[in-house]
Amino acid sequence: MTSSAHHPAIQRDFEDGSRSPQQVASVAPALAPLPPKLSLKGISRNFRSSNQHDLLALEGIDLQVRPGEFVCVVGPSGCGKSTLLHLIAGLAQPSAGTVLLDGRPVDGPDTGRILIFQDLGLFPWLTVIQNVEFGLRMAGVSKQERRFRSRNYLRLVHLGEFEDSYIHQLSGGMRQRVALARALATEPDVLLMDEPFAALDAQTRDLLHDELERIWRETGRTIIFVTHNVREAARLGDRVLLLTFRPGRVKREFTIDLPRPRHLEDVEVARTARDILDELRDEINKSREAEYRHDKTSR
């Protein structure tokens, strides 16, 4: 937080005073000491790699996320971004440290924290609506009730007419929306998204950014969004966390106080992205060097 005090986006807000009173008011409670929705304390995670060396993927991650906050995590490939989400989702256990949700330690997967995987993991043997209601079905919600709720979420992502389609019949952007609806249907407190839009074309991604921002405002979910796209992070996040290359540590935090709704082309978004990218470049270079070394040794 301290490092972001000198960030140009914030300075701009203070200098030109262009923000409306409501916007200032909406930021104010966040500054009050509200109990965090999610807090990570000294999280480390290592993997046993092939040549018996322990690979440290994450080291000493401390993070506090406010309820309803949109946090983006950027970093070079191999910085443990995905691992971080798996740990919060409870699909993997940290080697050290604890993950707390509403002050209670996380010790396994729970529908209160839903992860949208990079490859989505939609179930091809189920129709669109059956995918969306899967979580409710597992929770024992009655058929009528879960149909009703799932339809609402499908409508929210503009897929109301496709409820009986199978996954392979949908385009990439539509699949992405099914995954979003499926994740929202269990009404999780925390939504974890792992480079969800990486495989989409630019237009579809723009559209989904708008929709995600709208849905986030309408549902008030806490979102942690992992991406390697700095511009995307600046466009979506309230805060952007920059991780270092192996082991992943928090290098810097950027608070993005730009007004919403934002657009990818906004000058301020671009400028912020540029600032983040300047910091990120070193880490990307380290990741490249490591790859190069790996190539040389494996040859």
Added chain:
Amino acid sequence: MTKRAARQVLFYAVLLGLWILIAGLKIWPPYILPTPKGVWEALAAGFADHSFWIAIEVSMRRIAIGYGISVLLGVVLGLAIAGSKFLEDTLGGLLVSLQSLPSICWLPLAVLWFGLTEKAILFVVIMGSVLSVTIAMETGRQQMPRIYAMAGRNLGAHGLKLFVYVLLPASLPYLVSGLKQGWAFAWRSLISGEMIFVSLGLGQLLMLGRDLNDMSQVVAVMLLIIAIGYLVDGLLFRTLERRLQEKWGLSPAA
């Protein structure tokens, strides 16, 4: 498609024509080469006096029970082996080597264990088909993308629910060929088993035809066995494959 159908009709018509022609030459007596008419009459007579119906019912009941147990056992066993390195190294290897044993070889053992009972024949059917299902389930569980199980767990499925609603449907494209092969093996094991010890059923009807020197009945029962095998394949497995293709898109297991 119509061209294909026309070819098939033509092929079988020529085959039937040749049969009529050669049988009509009366080079061999009818107990060596029956006439199509004789086979047709044997079929009609068999259905008229209910002996074929009874045999079909008995055989179908046996295969339903035997194959059903095989599938259940195979799925559980396959999952267990896929989930445990120890079982994979031990039981997995044993099962593969057992596959080279023709299932009818289990009959003498089964008869000594269970006597000339239904249990013995069911045992042979199960031993014939359980290995195919087990091995298919094992590879299916191993090759299935890990993401399905993770997504399932994340959405609140665990234990039996995870198995029934995620692992089983996710492995079905890999499992279906094993189910099909298991069925074919089960059907063969059943008929051979029934031929060797007397106990109603289609296999026994076949042997009865031989004992009576009634070649028409032998061929009629053979046709029946082919027809049932073909029908089950078409109704059960091709429907299953078509459903899978509809849901998963083309070439699900790739």
